[in-house]
Amino acid sequence: MKYSVIEPQLKNIFQKFYEDVLSDQFLRTFFESEEQIKNLIEKQIQNFKDTLREDEKQIEIRYYNLGVLHYDLKIPFINLMSGVDFIKNEIYRYLYDKKLLDEYFFDISSLFEKIKNSLAKAYLDKALDDIVVGFNPEYTRYKFFEYHLQWLEKLKDVAKSFDKNRIPELNSKYCNLGRWLNSREFELVCGDSKKCHLINELHEIIHNTGKSLVYYIFHKKYVEAYLLFKTLNGLSLKIMNELYEVYLNYLNNKEERFLYYLSREIEKIKNGFLIVVNIRRLKAINEIYGKKAGDYILETVEKLIKDGFIKDDILIKGISGEFFIFSEDDKKNLKKRLKELKKSIEGYKKFPINIKVVIGTAQIPEGLNLSPEEIRKVLGIVRDKAKSGDGFYFADSKEVEKEIIPQINIQLKDLEFLNRAISEKKVELFFQPVVNLKLGDTYGFEALVRIKKGSGYISAGSFIDIVHRLGLSVDLDKVVLEKITEYADKIGKITDVVFVNVNPESLKSESFINILIKSMKALKRKNVKLIVELTEQSFLKNIDIIKFLHDEFGVSFAVDDFGTGYSSLKTVIDLADSGLIEILKIDGTLIKGMEYSGKNRKIVRLISSMSKNLKMKTVAEFIENRELINSVREMGITLGQGYALGKPQPIDNFISD
Structure with a gap:
């Protein structure tokens, strides 16, 4: 028999394997007991004896099955290869001592290469079957994962079939993912040119690795193939x-990313069009028919837009439900x-209501350089022109230069003024005074x-949305509190x-919190209580922060514009019971609407009753005439605010000489 000289020594070799390797405290954790390890050694001795008598095909099948077993037991491949090499080296050592190494060296080396190759083939096949293991399930929603998974599945198919006609695209630029990574859409999604370059480089490395993998598969070098x-x-x-990560960042900043991308690219473009598609009365549709209906309309409109797409069109859905196209x-x-x-x-025909849209378009003059804010202004102007007409407005480059660009320059001067202020x-x-409606005296003031x-003042309603869009809300809130402290x-x-x-974002700013505490302390020294107003939606979204500020620093809160949002009554009740909410300020549109709406009167009466039961004060806002004063007083509301009770004025106007 070819290997008969080795067989008597196998028991000693495997015993040494047990003593030197399997007795290690870390390796032992792969097995349930000492007995299991000993049984395994006995089986492997017999297994190897059988191997020495088998032909090449039988060895391949035996060790492929053994590889599947080890893979299923989650034995790391490197540990398995190390064990095989240990046995091989011990056989070499024995043959050397017997002065037989030269005679058997190549046969033993060939045998163990076949063993390792068959084990590696099993590991490779099993790993290919588990090709999606480890990927975040969230990835399945995105096209980049679909593209890459298709490519990996083709590699798997090649490894199983050995069919060269099934080899996937190995040039990184021409696979589906590669085409997307080199598209305008990905530039828009990525936003950062350095990040785009790094991702493309990584994709190229993946394809180079794939080329090597295919080579080793077709040459049946499975150890190298598995490691690759x-x-x-x-x-x-x-x-x-x-x-x-890139896509999540994009989804959270789609509109800004779109504007930034265009501002960077627009100067190179010879014939480009900015388009805005606006669904009329979408907010009302959401409130009447529900958000589900509104979402269905948005999804369908997006699909209809995409159905008419041509190559290199870019589409995004803005934060307010508008669609922007380039x-x-x-x-x-x-x-x-x-x-x-x-x-x-x-x-x-399948919409729950007849939908009207406005479409505004502006052709960008060649060589024009526009900032992101200027592009936003262009889109806003063409949308408004479409709204004021028949719902469709199309401005060519001459009209844009003559009519739209001058308007932008005026508006941007206002933005610069606001930023500087x-x-x-x-x-x-x-x-503005908040008045006690029973006694007629002043309960407090809202700053x-x-x-x-010039010679006048701009009210917050005229600029607060722009401040928010420019990311200056926290800065403005800090200036307001510093002024209150002053x-x-x-x-x-x-x-x-x-x-x-x-603004709720301010509550997440450490510098704002420091100024808030300083302002509260300054007012407290003058026996003045500072109450922070937040809209009811802001309360729901920031409950933990609000509770922390109340518990840690004693910040008092009032709910502003209550009655038209989406508050959970249970949340309001819980916050009132904890003393976190002291005052509800009823939304002014509800108060004004009481004059002609029985529904509004019922809502206001219910809010008043709820507040009494929760021992909270209630302020009726936007009281603009004597009739409203009488109406809210009759409902048991004790505090009011509005032009009929006092207009906003500089503080010096309220101080007596």
Whole structure:
């Protein structure tokens, strides 16, 4: 027999394997008991004796099955290969001692290469079957995962079939994922050119690894093939994680990313069009028919837009439900497409209500350089022009230069003025009284921000949305609180309660919290209580932060614009019971609407009754005439605010000489 000289020594070799390797405390954790290890050794001795008598095909089958067993037991491949090498080296050592190594060296080496190759083939096949293991299930929602998984599945098919006609695209630029990574859409999604480059480099490394993997598969070198597949799998996880992170960032900032991308690319474009598609009365549809119906309309409109897409069109859905499109189509063809789109949306029969859309378009003059904010302004102007007309507005490049660009320049001067006013802290506070409707005296004041322009003042309603969009809300809130601290002496002379409206983002700012605490302390020294107003939706979204500020620093809160949002009554009750909410300020539109709406009167009466039961004070806002004063007083509401009770004025107007 060819290997008969080895057989008597096998028991000693495997015993040494047990003593030197399997007795290790870490390796032992792969087995349930000492007995299991000993049984395994006995089986492997017999297994190897049988191997020495088998032909090549039998050895291949035996060790393939053994590989499947070890894979299922989750034995790391490197441990398995190390064990095989241990046995091989012990056989070499024995043959060397017997002065037989030269005679048997190549036969033993060939045998163990076959063993390792068969074990590796089993590991490779099993790993290919588990090709999606380790990927985040969330990835399945995105096209980048679908593209890459298709490519991996083709590699798996090649490894199983050995069919060279099934080899996937090995050039990284021409696979589906590669095409997407080199598209305008990915540039938009990625946003960061350095990040885009790194992801493309990683994708190229994946394809180079794939080329090597295919080579080793067809040459039946399965140890190398398995190790390369593990490398490929790790690289695949890495690129999917990178793309998922990039895509999440994009989803959270789609509108800003779209504007930034266009501002960067627009100067190179010779014939580009900015398009906005706006669904009329979408907010009302959501409130009447429910968010599910609104979402269905948005999804369907998006599909109808995409159905008419041509190559390189870019589409995003903005944060307010509008759709923004960039196209380099021919002007005549684009105009025709957009009119057909309007017709198809408004004629869609499965909507729960007849839908009207406005479509505004601006052709960008060649060589024009626009900032993201300027592009936003262009879209806003063409949308408004479409709304004021028949719902369709199409401005060519001449009209854009003549009519739209001058408007943008005027508006941007206002933005620069606003930005400068906040950064230089050139804001003023007006104070509006909150009146005790029973006694007729002043309960407190609300501090309202104003910006001086020329001889007059701009009220917050005219600029607060722009401030939010520019990301200056926290800065403005800090300036307002600093101004309140500055006025602490004066405030103490006119009231013992002052309200201030705050953007919820400010509550997440450490610097804002520090200024808030400083302001509260300054007012407290003057026996004035500061109450922070937040809208009811802000309360629901920031409950933990609000509770923390109340418990840690004693911050008092009022709910502003209560009655028209989506508050959970249980949440309001719980917050009132904990003393966190002291005051409900009823939304002014409900109060004004009481004059002609029985429904509004019922809602206001219910809020008043609930507040009494919860021992909270209630403020009726927007009281603008004597009739409303009488109505809310009759409902048991004790506090009111509005022009009929006192207009906002500078603080000095309330201080007696």
